[in-house]
Every structure is written in C-alpha cells, then in structure tokens.
Amino acid sequence: MSRRLILIRVLAVLAVILGLNYVVWRWLESVNWEAWWIAVPLVLAETYSLIDTIFFATTMWRARERQGPQSPPSGSVDVFITTYNEPVELVRKTAQAAKAITYPHETWILDDGDRAEMRAAARELGIGYITRSEDWTGKPRHAKAGNLNNALFSTDGEFMLILDADQVPDPLILHRTLGYFADDPDVALVQTPQWFINVDEADPLGSQAPLFYGPIQQGKDGWNAAFFCGSNAVLRREALMRLGIVGYVRNLEQSVARTLRAAESLLAREAKRHRGAPELSQELKQLGGEVVRARQDISRGEPIAEVVYRVHAEAEAASHRLTSADISSIREDLAFLESIPVQRDTELNALVIDENALDHLSKAEHSPLQAVESVTALLDQLRVDRADEAQPIQPMATISVTEDMATAMQLHSLGWRSVYHHEVLAHGLAPEDLATMLKQRLRWAQGTLQVMFRDNPLVKRGLTLGQKLMYFSTMWTYLSGYAAVVYLAAPIIYLLMGVMPVTAWSVDFFARFLPYFFINQLLFLVVARGIRTWRGQQYSLALFPVWIRACSTTVANVFLKRPLGFVVTRKDGREGGIPWREIWPQLTAMVLLVIALVVGVIRVGMGTADGTGTLVNTIWIAYDLAALSIIIQAIRYRGPAAEAEALAAGQQQEKHGDHRQE
Numbered sequence: 001m002s003r004r005l006i007l008i009r010v011l012a013v014l015a016v017i018l019g020l021n022y023v024v025w026r027w028l029e030s031v032n033w034e035a036w037w038i039a040v041p042l043v044l045a046e047t048y049s050l051i052d053t054i055f056f057a058t059t060m061w062r063a064r065e066r067q068g069p070q071s072p073p074s075g076s077v078d079v080f081i082t083t084y085n086e087p088v089e090l091v092r093k094t095a096q097a098a099k100a101i102t103y104p105h106e107t108w109i110l111d112d113g114d115r116a117e118m119r120a121a122a123r124e125l126g127i128g129y130i131t132r133s134e135d136w137t138g139k140p141r142h143a144k145a146g147n148l149n150n151a152l153f154s155t156d157g158e159f160m161l162i163l164d165a166d167q168v169p170d171p172l173i174l175h176r177t178l179g180y181f182a183d184d185p186d187v188a189l190v191q192t193p194q195w196f197i198n199v200d201e202a203d204p205l206g207s208q209a210p211l212f213y214g215p216i217q218q219g220k221d222g223w224n225a226a227f228f229c230g231s232n233a234v235l236r237r238e239a240l241m242r243l244g245i246v247g248y249v250r251n252l253e254q255s256v257a258r259t260l261r262a263a264e265s266l267l268a269r270e271a272k273r274h275r276g277a278p279e280l281s282q283e284l285k286q287l288g289g290e291v292v293r294a295r296q297d298i299s300r301g302e303p304i305a306e307v308v309y310r311v312h313a314e315a316e317a318a319s320h321r322l323t324s325a326d327i328s329s330i331r332e333d334l335a336f337l338e339s340i341p342v343q344r345d346t347e348l349n350a351l352v353i354d355e356n357a358l359d360h361l362s363k364a365e366h367s368p369l370q371a372v373e374s375v376t377a378l379l380d381q382l383r384v385d386r387a388d389e390a391q392p393i394q395p396m397a398t399i400s401v402t403e404d405m406a407t408a409m410q411l412h413s414l415g416w417r418s419v420y421h422h423e424v425l426a427h428g429l430a431p432e433d434l435a436t437m438l439k440q441r442l443r444w445a446q447g448t449l450q451v452m453f454r455d456n457p458l459v460k461r462g463l464t465l466g467q468k469l470m471y472f473s474t475m476w477t478y479l480s481g482y483a484a485v486v487y488l489a490a491p492i493i494y495l496l497m498g499v500m501p502v503t504a505w506s507v508d509f510f511a512r513f514l515p516y517f518f519i520n521q522l523l524f525l526v527v528a529r530g531i532r533t534w535r536g537q538q539y540s541l542a543l544f545p546v547w548i549r550a551c552s553t554t555v556a557n558v559f560l561k562r563p564l565g566f567v568v569t570r571k572d573g574r575e576g577g578i579p580w581r582e583i584w585p586q587l588t589a590m591v592l593l594v595i596a597l598v599v600g601v602i603r604v605g606m607g608t609a610d611g612t613g614t615l616v617n618t619i620w621i622a623y624d625l626a627a628l629s630i631i632i633q634a635i636r637y638r639g640p641a642a643e644a645e646a647l648a649a650g651q652q653q654e655k656h657g658d659h660r661q662e
Contacts, residue, residue, distance in 0.1 A: 004526070004529075005063060007526055008060050008061075008063065008523070008526055008527060009061060011519060011522055011523040011526060012057035012058075012060060012061060012523060013057075014519045014523075015053055015057055015516070015519045015520045015523050016053065016054055016057055018512075018515050018516040018519055018520075019050045019053050019054070019516050019520070020050070021512055021516070022046075022050075022512040022513055022516045023043075023046055023047055023050045025508070025512050026043050026046060026502075027043060027047075029503070029508070030502045030503050030504075030506075030508070030509060031043055031501075031502070031503070032500050032501055032502055032503050035499045035500065035501060038486075038489070038490060038493050038499060038501050039501040039502070041486045041489075042486055042487075042490050042501040043501075044483075044486070045482075045483035045486040045487060048479070048480070048482075048483045049483065051476070052473075052476065052477070052480070053520055055469065055472075055473035055476060056473075056523075056524075056527075057523070058466075058469055058470075058473070059216060059219035059220060059223075059470060059473060060215065060219045060523075060527050061219070061222070062219065062222030062223055062466075063215060063218045063219040063221075063222050063527075064218055064219075064221045064222040064420075065218055065422065066221070066419065066420070066421060066422065068176065068179070068421070068423075069176075069177070069178070069179025069180045069182070069183050070179065070183050071179040071180075071182035071183050072179055072182070073103055073174055073175050073177075073178030073179050073182075074178065074179075074182055075157075075158040075159050075178060075181065075182075076104075076105075076106075076156075076157045076158045076159070077103065077104070077105040077106070077157050077158070077159045077160070077161060077174055077178070077234075078105065078106050078107075078108060078151075078155045078156075078157030078159070078160050078161070079098045079101065079105050079106065079107045079108065079160075079161045079163065079169075080108055080110050080148065080151055080160055080161065080162050080163065081094055081095055081098060081107070081108065081109050081110065081163050081164075081165060082110045082112070082144055082147055082148065082162065082163070082164060082165065082231075083109060083110065083111055083112065083113065083118070083165040084111075084112040084113050084144075084147075084165075085113050086165040086166065088115070088117050088118055088121050090165060090166055090429075091109060091118065091121070091165045092121050092125065093168060094163060094165055094166060094167060094168050094169075095107060095109055095121070095122070095125055095127055096125065097168045097169050097171075098127075098161075098163060098169055099125060099126070099127055100171055101161075101169060101171055101172075101173060101174055102171045102172060102174075102175065103174035103175055103178065105157070105161070105174065106127075106128060106155070106157060107127040107128065108127065108128035108129070108130055108151060108155065109121075109122045109127065109128070109129050109130070110130050110131075110147050110148065110150075110151045111129060111130070111131045112131070112132065112141075112143075112144075112146075112147045113131075114131040114132065119131075128155075130150065130151045130154050130155075132146075132147070132150050132390075133150060133390070135390040135391065136150065136390040139388070139389055139390040140388075140389065140390075140398075142394070142396075142398040142403075143401060143403070144230070144403055145394070145396040145397060145398045145403035145407075146390070146394075146396075146398065148162070148395075148396045148403070149244075149391055149394045149395060149396050149398075150390075150391070152237070152240065152241070152395055152396075153391065156237075157237060158236070158237055158238070159178065159181065159234055159235065159236055159237060160234065160235050160237060160240075161173065161174060161233070161234050162230070162231060162232075162233055162234075162235065163231055163232065163426065164230065164231040164428060166428045166429040167194070167231045167232055167426040167427070167428040168426060168427050168428070169232075169425065169426045170424075170425045170426060172425070173192070173232075173425040173426060174234070176192075176421065176423060176425055177190045177192065177234045177421055177425070178190075178234065180419045180421070181234075181236060184417060186415065186416055186417045187236065187416070187417045187418065187419055188235060188236045188239030188240075188411045188416035188417065188418065189226075189227075189228055189233060189234070189235050189236070189239075189408060189411060189416070189418040189419065190233060190234045190235075190418070190419045190420075190421055191217070191226055191227070191228060191229055191232070191233045191418065191419070191420050191421070192232045192233065192420075192421050192422075192423060192424070192425045192426065193213035193214070193217075193232065193422065193423070193424050193425075194209075194213060194229060194231060194232055194426070194428060195208070195213070195424040195426070195427055195428070196208060196427070196428050196429060196430035197427045197428070197429070198429050198430060198432060198639070199430050202633075203532075203535055204535075204630065204633040204634050204637040205430065205431060205432075205433075205434065205437045205634055205637065206437075206535040206536060206538070206539045206630070207430035207431065207437070208430075208535075209536065210531045210532065210533070211527075211528060211531055211533045211536055212536075213422075214422060214531060215527045215528065215529075215531070217420040217422070218420055218422060219470075220420070220470045221418070221419065221420040223464070223466035223467060223469075223470050224412065224417050224418060224464070224466070224467060225412065225418070225466065225467040225470035225471060226418045226419065226420035227404065227405050227408035227409065227412075227418065227471070227474075228404040228405065228407055228408040228418075229404055230402070230403070230404040231426070231428070232425065232426045232428075233404075236416075239411055239414075239416050240395035240396070240407075240411075241393075241395055242414065243395050243407070243410050243411055243414060244393040244394055244395035245393055246414060247393075247394065247395075247397075247410070248386070248392055248393045248394075251386070252304060252386075253298070253304065256298060256304055256307075256308060257295070257298070260291050260294055260295045260298075260311075261295075263288075263291050263311075264288055264291045264292060264295070267284050267285075267287055267288035267291065267372075268288055270284050271284035271285045271288060283318055283321060284318075284372075286318070287314060287315060287318045287372065290310075290311055290314045291311060294307045294308070294310065294311045312376065315372055315376045316376065318372050319372045319373060319376060395407075397409075397410055399450060399451065399454045399455060400447040400448075400450040400451045400454070401443055401446060401447040401450065401564060402443070402444060402446075402447025402448060402450075402451070403447075405447070405448060405451055405471070405474070406447075406450075406451045406455065409451065409455065409457060409460070409463070409467075409471055410455075412462070412463055412467050413460055413461065413462030413463050414462060415462065432638075432639030433637070433638075433639060434578070434579055434583070434631075434634040434635060434637070435577065435578075435579040435582070437634070438543075438546060438579060438582050438583075441543060441546050442546050442549060442550055445478045445546065445547055445550030445551075445554075446550045446553060446554050446557075446564055448474060448475050448478055449475065449478055449550055449551060449554040450554055450557065450558060450564075451471075451475065452472070452475040453554065453555070453558040453559075454558060456472075457471035457472050457475075458472050477540075478547050478550055478551070479547070479551065480540060480544070480547055481543075481544040481545065481546070481547030481548035481550075481551065482547075482548065482551075484540075484541050484544035484547070485544060485548075487541070487624070488541075488544075488589050488593070488624055490617075490620075491593070491596065491617040491620040491621045491624070492592050492593060492596040492621075494600075494613060494617045495596040495597065495599055495600030495603070495609075495614065495617050495618075495621070496595070496596050496599055496600075498603070498608075498609060500613065505610070505612045505613045505616055535630070537627065538626075538627045538628075538629075538630040539630060541624070541627040541628065542586055542627055542628050542630050542631050544585070544586075545582065545583075545585040545586065546582070578635055583631055583635070586628050586631045587631070589624075589628060590625060590628050590629075590631075593621050593624055593625055593628075594625070596617075596621060597618060597621050600614045600617065600618060601614070601618075
C-alpha cells in the first residue's frame with residue numbers, strides 16, 4: 001500500500017468521524033426549532049453533504065492506479081464510430097484516425113442518420129458503414145444504445161472499441177488496452193479518459209472533469225465498479241451478448257409471470273361471479289388451476305414456451321366447450337321465449353311480455369366465454385420474438401438515455417469485471433457554449449437518475465456491497481440541487497431577516513464545524529494531488545437548477561411515462577444566444593446574495609445584527625458568489641473557434657483599414 005493511499009485513508013476516517021460528530025450535534029443540540037422552516041432544511045442539507053463525504057471517502061479507500069496490462073494485445077476488434085447528425089467532415093476525421101490504429105481491426109461508421117453523404121464518405125475511406133435495418137421501422141429506436149445494438153448483429157469482432165463521432169483515437173489505443181482482456185478473462189470493459197482539445201486552460205464550461213477521469217474512476221476501479229462512459233472504451237463482445245441473452249430471458253420471464261397472474265385473477269373473479277352455474281364455474285376453476293400449475297412449473301425451471309403453449313391449448317379447449325354450452329343456453333332461452341304469453345295493450349298499441357318471464361331472463365347466468373377469450377388474448381401477447389422490439393436480444397441497456405452506466409452496471413451484476421486505464425488515448429470536442437453544455441449535463445443527469453429509479457443499485461442482485469455504493473454515489477450527486485437551494489437561501493434569510501437556523505453561533509458550533517470542514521477540504525486536496533478541481537466545485541453548486549429539473553423530469557418520465565427526448569450534443573460550434581431561461585435562477589440568486597450582503601453590513605453598522613453571525617454568513621455568501629460567478633464567465637465565453645473567428649475578422653478589418661489609408 002502506498003503512503004499516499006495510507007494518508008487518504010487516515011483523512012477519510014477523520015473526515016467521517018468529525019462529520020458524524022458535527023451533524024449528530026446539529027440534530028440533537030443546535031437546530032433552532034422556532035425557525036424550523038429554514039433550520040430543518042439546513043440540517044437536512046448538511047446531512048446530505050455528510051453522506052456525500054462518506055461516499056467520497058469510501059470511493060477513495062481502494063483507489064487503484066494501474067500501470068498497464070501485463071499481456072500483449074490479442075483478438076479481433078471492430079472499431080465503432082457512432083454518429084447521428086454530426087458534420088460529415090468531423091466524422092471523417094475520426095474515421096481516418098480510427099482506420100490508422102496500428103493494431104489489426106475493422107472500422108465501422110454507425111450512422112443513425114442514414115445519410116447518403118456519410119455512406120459515400122465511408123466508401124471513399126474504405127471502411128464499413130452500418131445504418132438501421134428495416135426491422136427498426138415503427139419500433140423504439142433507443143438512441144445510441146439502439147444504434148450499437150443494431151451494429152452488434154452486423155459484425156463479429158471479439159472486442160469493440162466505441163468512439164463518439166468527435167473522439168479522435170491515438171494509433172496505439174488498442175495496444176494499450178487489449179492486454180487487460182488477456183490478463184483476466186472476466187474483464188468485460190476497459191475505459192479510458194475523455195479529453196477535449198477545444199478547451200482552453202480556463203475551462204469556463206467545466207468540460208475536462210479531471211477529478212472524475214482520474215481519482216474518482218480510479219477509486220471506483222478499486223471496487224471493480226469503474227463504469228462505461230459512452231466513448232473511448234473497449235468492450236468484450238461475449239460479455240455483451242451474454243448480457244443481452246440474460247436480459248431477454250428475464251424480460252420474458254417477467255412478462256409471463258405478469259400475464260399468468262392477471263389470467264389467474266380474472267378466472268377466479270369470473271368463477272366466483274358464476275357460482276349459480278356450477279358447470280360454468282367448474283370450467284373456469286379448472287382453467288384457473290392450469291394457470292396456477294403453469295406458474296409453479298416455470299418457477300421450477302420448466303421451458304417457458306412449453307408451459308405457455310400448454311396453457312394456451314387448455315384455454316382454447318375451454319373456449320370450445322363454453323361455446324357449445326353457450327349455444328345450448330341460447331336454444332333454451334329461445335324455447336322459453338316462445339312459451340311466454342304475449343298480450344297486446346290496446347291503449348298503448350304495443351305488445352306486452354309477462355313480467356315474471358322478464359325477471360327470469362334477467363337473473364339467468366350468462367356465459368363467461370369472454371373471460372376465457374381474454375386469457376387467450378393475453379397468452380397470444382407472449383411472443384418469444386418480442387414483436388414490440390426491433391431485436392429480441394439487446395446487449396446494450398435501453399432503460400436510460402445514458403446507456404453506458406446502465407450497461408456497465410448490468411455487466412457487473414453478472415460477475416464481469418471492468419478496468420479504468422488512466423491514459424489519454426483519444427481527443428474529442430467539448431461544448432463551446434453555455435446552452436449546449438447545459439443540455440449535455442441535463443441529459444447526463446436524467447439518464448443517471450433513470451437508472452436509479454428503474455434499476456436501483458442498492459437492491460440489485462449480483463452487485464457486491466462496494467459496487468452498490470459506487471453506483472449509488474454517482475446517482476446521489478444529482479440530488480444535490482435541493483441542498484444547493486438551501487445553502488443559497490440560509491445566509492440570505494439570516495442577513496435580511498435575522499432568522500437564525502442554529503440556536504447560536506457558539507464555541508460548540510465552531511469547535512465541531514471547522515475541524516470537519518478543514519479535514520474534508522484537506523482530503524479533497526490530497527486526492528486531487530495538483531489537479532485543478534475548483535471548476536468542478538463551482539458547477540456542483542451553480543448547476544442546481546439543472547439537477548432539480550433532471551429530478552423532476554425523470555420522475556415524470558419513469559412514473560408518469562412522459563417522454564424525455566434525446567438531444568445530441570453539438571460538436572460543430574455554438575448554438576448561439578444566451579440561455580436566459582436556464583440560468584435566471586442563478587442570476588436571481590446572485591442578486592439576492594449581494595442585496596443580503598449589503599443589508600447585513602448596514603444592520604451591523606446600526607447595531608441591530610449579531611457581528612459573529614454576520615461575519616459567518618458574509619464568508620458563506622462570498623463562497624456562494626465565487627461559485628456562481630462561473631455562470632457569468634460561461635455567458636461571456638465564446639469558445640476557441642469563435643475566438644479565432646473574431647480574431648481573424650478583426651485582423652481582416654484592420655487590413656481593409658490599412659488599404660483605405662493607402
């Protein structure tokens with residue numbers, strides 16, 4: 001164990017102990033219950049932050065720094081370049097670099113836009129071109145996951161290098177990664193960092209994420225939980241295909257179980273309703289018993305297709321028997337009607353049927369044939385070929401708009417292993433304007449939360465405890481928007497209204513809070529080890545509206561079936577304009593923070609405010625403003641391409657001016 005890892009573990013233990021000491025004291029001793037409406041949200045936000053600290057400490061506990069694979073590269077490889085509507089020239093550049101990878105391979109452009117010009121470019125480059133087959137017409141497309149699933153059944157390489165349209169690979173990318181699969185036959189995934197060449201040193205849009213593509217992924221790697229990030233990764237085909245088959249079988253089992261439960265309930269209800277007709281009731285009970293036996297047989301592992309066929313045949317036979325009984329009943333009713341005395345009412349000039357006869361007909365039991373036909377219809381829906389999907393087997397997970405994390409978690413749950421190789425082996429393009437960046441972050445957050453709501457790792461079978469915590473900790477971070485609102489509101493409320501969320505700014509408060517705060521920051525600095533992480537800290541607070549919107553829209557999508565849509569991140573410059581609709585909450589918060597700061601200073605000068613409390617909240621507001629100021633920088637940021645265009649335009653204008661002077 002390295003000295004650095006020992007230091008990290010010591011600081012991690014101290015941070016957790018001091019954090020628990022502070023938060024427990026806050027709950028038990030210092031909540032100002034008279035102002036519960038802000039005091040309770042604040043202590044809940046602090047509890048959230050403590051849990052975040054625990055997750056971070058746990059992640060870094062087993063941080064793993066790999067030196068590279070031990071075995072030489074081997075195996076056949078397909079290089080997939082996924083594209084939808086990116087510029088052809090951009091994809092061409094990536095494809096040329098992919099074709100130049102030194103390890104033997106086949107290169108394929110997966111064009112989800114089915115563009116003639118892209119097909120022509122692939123033909124010109126001498127590489128493969130794949131678009132969706134006709135099977136996908138009128139079926140769910142599943143965005144990038146569907147594009148990859150379609151390609152998996154058109155290729156046969158043992159391994160797949162997946163690249164986004166803008167990710168230009170290093171020629172040695174396969175030499176540096178394939179050996180891990182030979183080192184361990186259980187490795188299904190090797191992920192490398194994403195690095196962007198169009199981001200300057202200031203990185204005002206926070207695109208590089210050096211803390212994630214570094215210490216955090218290395219920490220997850222130590223728990224065998226480093227996950228697929230959508231690009232710059234090599235995956236084992238065998239692992240994906242096994243995953244697809246397991247998913248197909250589980251989906252079919254769940255569908256059969258739901259259908260048989262519905263059939264059992266329907267038949268039991270109809271049998272009870274027709275108790276007055278013993279033969280009919282017995283027929284329904286008999287068919288219901290067959291359904292119960294079918295469920296038991298499937299639970300014992302009997303082939304689903306055979307069991308469903310047997311129940312279907314029994315339902316068909318019951319339907320024929322009931323139809324015969326129905327015909328006999330109709331004949332009896334017709335004979336009864338013929339025997340009913342009919343009289344003419346001279347005043348109404350109408351025929352009148354005997355009231356006793358009508359009462360007899362209304363109380364007669366009618367055939368439950370419709371119930372049996374409903375069961376037959378339900379069983380007919382159990383198509384082994386999954387007629388509602390273009391492909392029965394879908395290796396890449398389709399439960400989320402971010403298929404990468406979902407697929408990795410499924411692989412880990414089946415016992416496969418992953419590797420994080422910390423070496424930049426591809427260079428891509430990041431968003432160059434605030435509007436595009438916000439859309440990208442919203443999609444990431446929505447996809448991650450979709451996985452949490454649909455396939456929560458904490459209760460997922462097959463994952464180790466460490467893997468459950470690693471996946472859930474990533475999902476947990478996107479709940480921070482609500483805590484951020486409280487952290488912004490609390491100092492404003494204190495300075496404007498004098499409402500204290502704590503009982504007092506006492507020695508007890510500082511003796512518990514300051515050690516926890518400083519050790520937590522020290523742990524962060526040691527983990528970062530010189531990496532510039534301030535930009536990430538800024539955006540964790542400044543993007544609070546994005547995180548809140550992601551939570552609300554994902555809940556509506558998962559539980560209310562409202563569509564999210566899928567937005568492809570632009571790789572060809574700016575969208576144009578300032579996204580006022582997305583950033584007005586941050587700008588409003590900044591204005592309120594400044595007003596609160598001014599009012600607080602005035603109140604101290606007038607002797608109507610506590611000096612210690614005002615000082616604490618002034619420092620707090622200064623931090624909030626420093627974090628939120630990144631939004632102003634992002635608004636003003638034009639991106640390298642736009643800056644170059646502006647510079648060129650300025651030089652051209654100067655040249656024309658010189659010509660005019662001449």
